Amino acid sequence: MSGLPKPSIIEDQTLALLREGYLFLPRRLATRTPPIWRTRLMLRDVVCVSGPEAAELFYTGDTVTRRGATPGTTLRLLQDKHSVQQLDGEAHRHRKAMFVRMLVSHPSNVDDLVTRFEDAWLRRFAAWERRGRISLAAAAETTLAEAALSWAGLPANQQSVERDAPVLAGMVENAGRFRPATVTALLRRRRLERRLQAEIRAVRSGRRKVREGAPIAEIAGYRDADGRPLPASVAAVEVLNLLRPIVAVGRYITFAALMLHQKPAWRARFADGSREGLIQFTEEVRRYAPFFPFVGGILTRDAECYGYRLQKGQWLLFDLYGTCHDPRWFTEPDAFRPERDLSWQKDRERFVPQGGGETAQSHRCPGEKATVALIAEAVRLLTYHMAFDVPEQELDVPLGTVPTGPASGFILENVRKR
Known part of the structure; x- marks a missing residue:
């Protein structure tokens, strides 16, 4: 099959993307067989794809690089330059292995994180009771x-x-748009980076003692394949690449609460402390909820996708949200059905809310194990440990806004212990 026709500048779709958000790519790819489409965004030639074959192209081997694929403000608010996501080949795999050790393979790290989350939640509970009314998203x-x-x-x-929570949340909140708040978020990030650089230097010098195996100690002590430590500025970026995604899990927790509200049978199931179906519920939240709309990449060599020849240097967008909501890959994709029994450990080219492929070898997010564990713990806390009322509020989720969530932030009233 020949290549896709090159679009003209007048076919640029930037305004449509800004207007339609999460639905921009699904609306155009769902009606195409195969799901591949060439257009222009920001006047730049781009090929948009979805589905398993596209996931395989993006996440197998080194055919696709992330360098040069993300707008500058989005890159700087999220992964930033010189981070693990901007590396390729052996350099990427070597540094990625550090994240995999911290977030996947270490037997107790995720359990420790979840315990700290539970403790922090329970410490805050008395204040929530006194206040009586909280925004779950912010909490x-x-x-x-x-x-x-x-x-x-x-x-x-x-x-x-x-001091730090709104900075970390603001990085995600402002990454999908450019406005005055985006500039503020960038400045606040830079200040936090400088504080983290000082923490890295203090750990390396021994002036700051931390527990053995603490992530900041792992990053401070990391050596690349040539035995060199990370510059303090890069180490600080990688610390942020642990902290920011953990805070972003709050968006999934808010969606989980929304599903419990809309599907009371599931709330009743977990209210007695049962964990049956808890992970399935959590994974379906990740499939169903809008989180990442898409991911960008650049071909490092000529490649083929769905029979079309694509040239080295081609900019690509892989539709994560659309792949998770396409009836070709999921029956009744717009229905919330935990019985699908999805797992981040399988369905790696179809179930791609945070990317596809094999975690250790590809650019797939290494934090899915932690994400699932944190959402599941939040569901347990919301159903078994506490009760609350959900007042009338604006619970619609505007899919034209990236990132998004229930418009009200999901307000809880009369918060109390069960």
Whole structure:
């Protein structure tokens, strides 16, 4: 099959992307067989793809690089330059192995993080009871920030959490758009990076003692394949690449609460402390909820996708949200059905809310094990440990906004112990 026709500049779809958000690619790829489409975004030639074959192209081997594939403000608010996501080949695999050790293969690290999250949640509960009315989205982000800072080996006192939680949440909140708040988020990130650089230097010099195996100690002590430590500036970026995604799990927790509200039979199932179906419920939340809309890449060599020849240097977008909502890959994709029995450990080219492929070898997010564990613990806390009322509020999820969530932030009233 020949290549896709090159689009003209007047076919640019940037305004449509900004208007339609998560639905921009699904609306165009769901009606195409195979799901591949060439257009222009920001006047740049791009090939958009979805589905298992596209996932295999993006996440197998080194055919696709992340360098040069993400707009500057989005890159700097999220992974940033010189991070593991910007590496390829052996350099990427070597540094990625550090993240896999911390987030996947170490037998107790995720359990430790979840315990710290539970402790932080329960410590805050009395204040929530006194207040009587809280935004779950904001409460979850602050609680996750405390757990993440403590787990990483960083200061997690009230002052540190109140200072750093909105910075970490703001990186995600402002990554999908450019506005005055985006500039503020970038400046706040830079200040946090400078504080983390000082923490890295203090750990390396021995002036700051942290527990053995603490992530900040792992990153401070990391050596690349040539035996060189990371510059303090890069080490700080990688610490942020642990902290920021943990705080972002608050978005999934809010969606989980929304599903419990809309599907009360599931809430009743977990209210007696049963864990039956808990992981399946959690994984279906990840499939169903809008989180990452798509991911970008650049071909490092000529390649083929769905029979079309693509040239080295071609900019690509892989539709994560659309793949998870395509009836070609999921029966009744717009229905919330935990009985699908999905898992981050299988269905690696179809179930791709945070990317596809094999975690250790590809650019797939290494934090899915932790994400699932944190959402599951939050569901347990929301159903078994506490009760609350859900007042009338705006619970619609605007899919034209990236990132998104229930418009109200999911307000809880009359928060109380069960």
